Amino acid sequence: MMSLLLSGFFLSAQVVNVPEKSKKHFFAKYPGATNVDWTNSVAWYTAKFTDKDGTREVHYKLDGTWDYTELDMPKASFPAPVQTSVEKSRYAGWEMKSTAYVENRKAEKLYRVEWKKGIEKKYVYYDGTGREIRSSSSL
Template sequence: MCKKMLLTAVLGMVLLIHASAQVFNVPDKAKTHFKTNYNNARDVDWRNNVSDYNCFFKEGDIDCRANYHLDGTWNYTEKKIPADSIPVKVSDSFSKSKYRDWALKSVLFVENNKKESLYRYEVKKGVKVMYIFFDTDGKLIKENASI
């Protein structure tokens, strides 16, 4: 009986600590930017992963994520887009790239604080995952391997 009560108490403490660790304050700068730029957002869910803040939300049926630095400065926003929304120049460039035979996992439209508008292809071959970025004209901008 004592072991059961002790186990219950320990489990309760662990849950309490975990729940309290999820409480955080989003910087006003981030909240203001978000409200100004995404006033039609719904299902808004702020998260903190120690190094930055992420706000997951929907615009219509599109899943989105806005990323903010710890000081509340906007970094970038990603929007998951359907394949038929990708500009022809971009999809043509991808289909001619060395990654055309890799498994396509997703395509995101990314806007960042450098005033870039990019299409990010996530592709996989075996265990290797790559992120391929094209600008709106279909020019390959960068390639990043996933960690």
């Protein structure tokens, strides 16, 4: 029984071998990062950290290429046109789970709102003028 418990512990302890390309980019772009926590999945590497602006999550592809960064941001800090679009959104009756400012490798600077209704989630992205750029769904 003890060996089963110990093996379960070792299975849950994960060593993240972050690509050198990701680490180099991360430390150059976020020199003031603190409380850095790296994780990985089958799709990317993620570093969650804090800096002078708040809590961020940066995502890298498996080859180490930067993909996007999210900064937790309350809706009240979004530009006024974005706030208006969010309030008039077709999902306005859904629960607002999270909001963030997103920069990506395509040089887009977007505002993201995560909506939830039951088990369904929608991620809606707006540009600085309040125009909806895209949305995606998940369960």
